[in-house]
Amino acid sequence: MGTFFAIAVRDANRQFAAALVARDGAGRIPNIVYEVLMSGRRSHPRFAVATPWLGAIRILRDVVVNRTGDDELLVVSNAAAVVGEVLSLELMGGGQSVMVKVCVRDSRPVIIDGTVRHRVRLGLIDLQSAATLPEDAVADPLAIESTIQRVAEAG
């Protein structure tokens, strides 16, 4: 049955293409796509959740950082930031690593080497409690203590 249907569709497409070629008159096939290739993602059964599961998505991006003041850093990023949003900044260098909480104070687009970048001004939050990370620390999500809870607390 499935094979029959596939053959029938293929034959219909051939007839359609033949009709278009005939209509074009010059023997050229017009720029029309007969079939839309389905993404493989949709080939799997999806399970809807009656009560949405709570969670968080942690997105990392590398930035170039400079210090501008005692409680402020200036970073250049390839994505804009939302003013007032609290982010985490991990710094690694000289055999040491540190993670600080920062608050976005300003975000402006700038052109650097002909490319649009974003200059983001970050205010340091509670530098005293900044966590010093071991140099061999890896970004293991399971090692992050209850990220969801922290996000929920932050609102």
Added chain:
Amino acid sequence: MVPLDAILQASDLVAVLGREVSVQLLDISASGCLLESASRIVLGATGTLIVMFDGKEYCDDVRVMRCLQSKGASGGYQVGAEFLWTKAPHERSLRRIVTHLQASAIKSGSFGASTQM
């Protein structure tokens, strides 16, 4: 005292900015999931998705494939995320939840597209 200045002056300085966005998982399949978020997430962004299921924390690396504003009054964003097969599924991998759900659905005879849980 945190040696912030020393790190900032290091010649091999690497800086990573992390953003944590709270989300709600609406549906899930073996290849990805649909999330709802209060804020927009950049298309193509990759990150780690962590969700609570059955009292446990599950996570996986994902890539944001689409981000559309919800039509409802909530004003949030619906985010389509695809699982990244950067590593084999581990014990707390979201991808393993899906196989568990599929097995449960087959047992209960309710296997099919968009099964309600």
